[in-house]
Amino acid sequence: MVEHSVCLTRTEAAAAPERVLTAVESARLEALLQRRLRREPLSHILGHKPFWTLDLLVTPDVLTPRADTETVVEAALDMIADRAAPLRIVDFGTGSGAILLALLSELPNARVLGVDASEPALAVARANTEEHGLSARCEFRLGDWAAGLADESFDLAVSNPPYISTKTLAGLAPEVRDHEPHLALDGGADGLDTYRILIPQIFRVLKPGAATALEIGFDQAAVVKALMGQAGFSGISVVRDLCGNDRAICARKPV
Numbered sequence: 001m002v003e004h005s006v007c008l009t010r011t012e013a014a015a016a017p018e019r020v021l022t023a024v025e026s027a028r029l030e031a032l033l034q035r036r037l038r039r040e041p042l043s044h045i046l047g048h049k050p051f052w053t054l055d056l057l058v059t060p061d062v063l064t065p066r067a068d069t070e071t072v073v074e075a076a077l078d079m080i081a082d083r084a085a086p087l088r089i090v091d092f093g094t095g096s097g098a099i100l101l102a103l104l105s106e107l108p109n110a111r112v113l114g115v116d117a118s119e120p121a122l123a124v125a126r127a128n129t130e131e132h133g134l135s136a137r138c139e140f141r142l143g144d145w146a147a148g149l150a151d152e153s154f155d156l157a158v159s160n161p162p163y164i165s166t167k168t169l170a171g172l173a174p175e176v177r178d179h180e181p182h183l184a185l186d187g188g189a190d191g192l193d194t195y196r197i198l199i200p201q202i203f204r205v206l207k208p209g210a211a212t213a214l215e216i217g218f219d220q221a222a223v224v225k226a227l228m229g230q231a232g233f234s235g236i237s238v239v240r241d242l243c244g245n246d247r248a249i250c251a252r253k254p255v
């Protein structure tokens, strides 16, 4: 917040420890502090958040991208044999566009479709895509998971769906509960509603042999694995995040 108030980068601020804030800068910092004291998330106050190698615009209309979600990006990249291939990728529940933009930044010839049920979220994703010069390889669609995708098929499907149980959500920190969109978080009574709907839909839109990587809650691996098996996926594996928690599930549609 200090860096933001004085319009300096972290490096510039660190290089000028003797710098005294002007009255205008102090007033600006005080206003930011008051917002933070009301438990507004730092990403909303600053308006952006780093994710992967990118800096992303964040508003209250989207989930703030989390470092945990980089596990999904890594897991998806690990399943791609040829990173120069002209892959067609779909990201369900694209939000800020975090996952799809990270993938596009690593896959020079891939094209991505981002689907979200929130038009304001898609506006943020579009802005991020333009900011990073990746619009030419991105398409966004307002929709209910894969319901609107009739004849399209993909080489890779990724998603970080809402997976927090309604009861757990009510007890989360105010930064999340009161400031982030519940459409991005609420996974129903047991947190698994979206996986039940989305996993068979992903199976339907993948090409034979294509891959998927989904984010999961730390205690959801066994149930989501079973749902993927029931849908027909093979080679199902669980990937841990940097804290050692189960965080992503990967699988392939059999050839």
Ligand SMILES: C[S@@+](CC[C@H](N)C(=O)[O-])C[C@H]1O[C@@H](n2cnc3c(N)ncnc32)[C@H](O)[C@@H]1O
Residues within 6 Å of the ligand: 062, 063, 064, 065, 066, 069, 092, 093, 094, 095, 096, 097, 098, 099, 115, 116, 117, 118, 121, 143, 144, 145, 159, 160, 161, 162, 163, 183, 184, 185
């Ligand atoms: C957990 S957020 C993930 C956002 C982003 N992909 C990320 O990882 O930071 C889930 C996203 O799913 C979207 N969503 C919720 N219900 C949906 C539905 N029925 N169809 C499509 N998207 C939906 C929400 O609007 C939200 O953007």
